[in-house]
Each structure stands twice: as structure tokens, then as C-alpha cells.
Amino acid sequence: MHAMSEVRMASFNLCNFALPRVHWHRRGAGRTYTDAQWMQKRQWIAETLAAIDADIVAFQEVVSVDALRALAAEAGYAHFACATEPRFSRDDPDIYVNSTVAIASRFPITASAEIKTFETIIDQTLLDRAATYSRRPLRCAIDVPGLGETIVYAAHFKSQGALVRDATIDAIADWDEKLDRFYVERMYAGIDQVSKRAAEAGAIYLQVREDLQADIDRPVIVLADLNDGPGSHTLAILTQAQPIEDGIGSVDLADVPPAHRFRRYIHRLYDAYALPAHADFERPVTFHADRRSSVLDYAIVSNGLHPQNPNGRGAVVGHSVFDAHFAAGAPAATTSDHAPVVVTIRARRTEAGSPVIGL
Template identity: 70%
Template sequence: MPDCKWRWMPLPLHAGPHPVTQFRFGAMTTLRMASFNLFNYAVPGIFWHEREGGLTYEEDQWDSKRRWIAETLAVIDADIVAFQEVVSVEDLRSLVVQAGYPHFASVTEPRFLKNDADVFVNSTVAIASRHRIASAQEIKTFDRIIDQTLLDRAATYSRRPLRCVIDCPDLGPTVVYSAHFKSQGALFNDEIVDVIEDWDTRIDTFFVERMFAGIDQVSKRAAEAGALYLQVREDLKADTEAPVVILGDLNEGPRSHTLSILTQADPIFAVGSTLWTDVPDAHRFRRYTHRLYDAYALPPHAELERPVTYHANKRASILDYAIVSNGLNPANPRHRGAVVRHEVFDAHFDLDQPRRLTSDHAPVIVTIEPRKDEPAQP
């Protein structure tokens, strides 16, 4: 992959007012939401996946990381923040309350090794808000996906999404999800390979096992995308213009099949055997109400290339998103609010700061302007 050139550079954390703050407190009333993957938010003494000395924080490292998170929250100035890779939930709750977020939800516990309670094997997600969280629930099952696909009956989310209903000023009750899809990387049981003594056979077996694991992780993300899409359709059943926002690390690129499953953004040429041009005019609007929208594509952009949101291990890619319902699409004449800005806070990439003290992901921030006038009638 060629070297990345960062196109948007926020002011340093120690500088004066951030340009976003000036935008927020002008004539417009806006609502800002962010997705923020924290990279192994686990207090010292908790190990990441394996009990090894380098896979936990020293006290001074932890203090530095928490300070960077607090400073970043101050700079991005979001009203609602969806977090991923949360292990020490209560510690994060304390940090965000001090940072000005009195409302916090995280309802799924991280998972630890059965024989070692200090080694976590899977993190969880959380949401912090300046506005009241009216309800919070974990999204658990794949029931409808399993019934209609080839998935195993035991399939479920790698990390269960968190769904919150938040009372947002001027926008009203807004459904906000924090999601973290199955991680990339074809991981399998090393013992399958390690027991083979002949190296040629061992290497041959390694490739086959990696292939099987690759199929599993790609299909898992696709299923997660489909299950979450069906969940949002439930949110929109009673009100197709309701504001819904998915914030998260979806572990796929913008043009991936996984993202197209979630957004249903692929072109429609026919409905069954009926060409789209022959669909009655009164029903054509439904091609928009049943879609979700990558917030990056909604406002105009100055940059020629989309900024990456993940940078580690000599890889750079776009994995983090704000996905919104049609009720927040500025092109929808009946929108409740409009996405007017999309940003990526990637200063720590440019400064090449250690990812354990910051994050290997860049927060994605979307600005929504609630509607002031009456929406157009259907």
C-alpha cells in the first residue's frame, strides 16, 4: 500500500479553539456524534489476549493513554461518543463523567479466559452522552439471519452491539448504536498445525486452515451487517424518517460487500421481474427509506481522497463509520436532521505516537443539524 498523505489535520491539542467549536456555537444548533475505538482499554494488570509482559499497561503508560483520550474528547467536542474495545468499563465511565458526559451505557460484559480472569479475549462497546439516555439494550441474536442463510445455528455477534435511545435537543428521541464487527485476520487453533512434524505437510495444512478461517471471519461480518440492518428496519417500522445512527468499527472498507449489505446502497434495476422504471410513482420513495447512508457521502468534501481511520502494522485503511437513516439524509425532503459535516481526527497518526498510548484507530465525527422548518409532506 502506498504511503498515506493525511488530508485533514486538526489543530494540536494544546492549541486555541478548534474550528469545530467555532462552528458549533455559531448561529446553528448542531449535534455531534463520534465513533472512537480506544485500542485495548484495559487497566494495568489486565492482559490483551495472552499473558505476556508487553500485553498490559504500565501505570505511567495508562496515565498517558487516559490523558490522551480525555484531551481528544475535548478537541472533537462530540455530544455523543460510541466507544469500541472497552474492557475496563467502570474506569471508562469515570473518565467520561470527568470529561463532561454524565450519561453512560455499557450493558455487555467483556469476556476473559476461563482459566485466567486477568486475560481478556473479547472487549465490549459503550456509549457516553451529554444528553439523557432514555434506554439501553444489547442486541443479541441472528435469528432471522440464521433462518434464511447457511449460517450455523450457533452463530451470533462477535461483539454485541449496544442500542441506546437518546433524547437529543431539537432532534428528539434518536436511536444510536455502538457496533464493532468481527475483526479482520484469519485466526485458527494453532494446535492443528503444531502437531504436524513434516514441515511441507505443516505448511500445506496451515494455508488450508487459514483459508477456512478466512471464510468464517468474512461470513461473520456479513451476517453481523445483515442482522444490524434488520434491527434498524425495526426502528423505522413506525416512523420511516426517525433519526438512527450507527457508530462503529465495522472492520471493512467502504466498497466492501459487508458495507453494501448494511446500507443496501447497490443500484436497483428491478424489483423481482419488474423493472424499476415500471414501479408505480407512488411507491418509488421506498428505495430511499429502506437504505442506510454512509455519512461521509452526504455533505460536500474538499479532500480528493477519503482519510483513513486505521493505521497500524504498516497498514492503513478505512474501518470506522457513521451510518445514518434516511431521516438524516439532507437530500430527503422530509428529513428530521441533516448531516452537514464528516471529519476524521487523525493527528496522532501524523505524529507517529505509540498506538498503545493513543489508538490505532482515528475517531470519526459527524455533525448533524436538526431541521428548523416543517418537513415536506409525502
């Protein structure tokens, strides 16, 4: 168990958490679990939850919601929220076409809601009027000891991969034309998936700004599979943490009135990996499948959890990736192709409001 003054939060992509005989995206070999595989997967998830010892867990790739709620309760999470149902094929109710997200907590969830709209993003950008989240994020207000009301988001951005509709290509008889068309269609699909993640990042950023309007030091954390890397535009749009090089309007940064300079920090979000000291020379990957490895999973925090913010209610002091199943070569079907990301936050105040001893 961790110290009483510390809170641990995790992002955990479960990889097709769907009951046996529910198929993943289409029917085919290896696209559903046998009863034995399902038992193995549940056991691995339970063991992993015990190992990460997180107080709050945001889950992605949730299909069988009631099964996850029961598993979380068995693991000691008395509070559970999932606002959006997964989607199944109209033609085959045993095939799921889109998963959802959920949050399990050891502390009371006082409010929860799905985040629905892109209205502001659509009005101010080139996005189509029909644009929306590929999977609607979940926003929970959680009463966290030492931090007070903390806003936690679970999110899962648009998947990578430029998917071309089979029917579009199959309808072309001539092979030269078929191949030529395939690459053009894949290019269009690539633009769509990159722009969708960028829009999702911007929409979440605006939601977090609303959370901070009344209380700039409010603890807010986004636990997410962003489906993009640390150097991506997706992360840069979500955090707004890149340096300001050209000033604020026509005013050099050094000439911003001192009384207002602090606002440069409250309008940023922070990749929690970069906040504590690390012994690692290389950032651990969080995704490994098909001989591909990358960082896709994150804990993103508001300035209220930045270690250098003297008014923050907590400080990020640790960031861990639980990737032992990658090294062991365990099959993703009975484990996951993602590794849980866990961030440790040290509260700066006790429930009574006094400073935590030693801080």
C-alpha cells in the same frame, strides 16, 4: 463549541482500554499497560474527547468499563451505557479475550439494550445455528435536542485476520504436512471471518428496519468499527445503498408506481462520509498500524438524516476524521490505532417544533 442547532456524534475505537495488569488476549511483552502508560492513554483520550467535541460517542474495545464511565463523566458526559461485560480467559482471569462497546452522551439515554440474536439471519441463510455477534452491539434511545428520540448503535464487527489455532498446527510433526495444513486452515478461518462480518451487517440492518417501521423518518445512526472497507460486501449489506439495476422483481424501476417510489430510499442506510461536500480528494484512513492503513470506522445514518430528505428531522452536514496522532507517529498503546470519526448533524427543527432559522 458547535452551533446550537448542530449535534455531533462520534465513533471512537480506544484500542485495548484495559487497566494496568489486565493483559490483551495473552500474556507477553507489551500486552498490558504500566501505570505511566495508562496515565498517558487516559490523558490522550480526555484531550481527544475535548477536541472532537461530540455530544454522543460510541466506544469500541472497552474492557475496563467502570474506568471508562469515570473518564467520560470527567469529560462532561453525564449519561453512559454499556450492556455487555467483556470476556476474560477461564484459565487466567487477568487476560481479556473479548472487549465490549459503550455509549456516552451529553443528552439523556432513555433506553439501552444489547442486541443478541441472529434468528432471522440464520433462518434465511446458510449460517450455522450457533452464529451470533462477535461482540454484541449496543442500542440506545437518546433524547436529542432538535431531533427528538434518536436511535444510536455502537458496534464492533468481527476482526480481520484469519486466525489459525496454534495447537492444530503444532500437533503435526512433518514440516511439509504442517505447512500444507496451515494454508488450508487459514483459508477456512478466512471464510469464517468474512461470513461473520456479513452476517453482523445483515443483522444490524434488520434491527434498524424495526426502528423505522413505526416512523420512517426516525433518526437512526450506527457508529461502528466495521473492520472492513468502503468497497466491501460488509458495508453494502449494511447499507443496501447500491443501485438497483434489474428492477423490483420483474418490474422496471421506472414502472414502480410513483406513490411508492420513495420507499426505495427509506430501506437504505447511508455512509455519512458520502453525504456532505468534501474538499478531500482521498478519503482519510481511520486505522493505522503495522505499516497498514485503511478505512474501518463509520457513521451510518438512516434516511431521516439524509440532506435530500425534505421530511428528515436533521441533515448530515459534516464528516471528520481526527487523525493527528497518526501523523505525529504517536504509539498506539498510549493513543489508539484508530482515529475517531465524527459526523455533524444539523437539526431541522427546534425543541418547540419550529423550523431552525436559516434552513
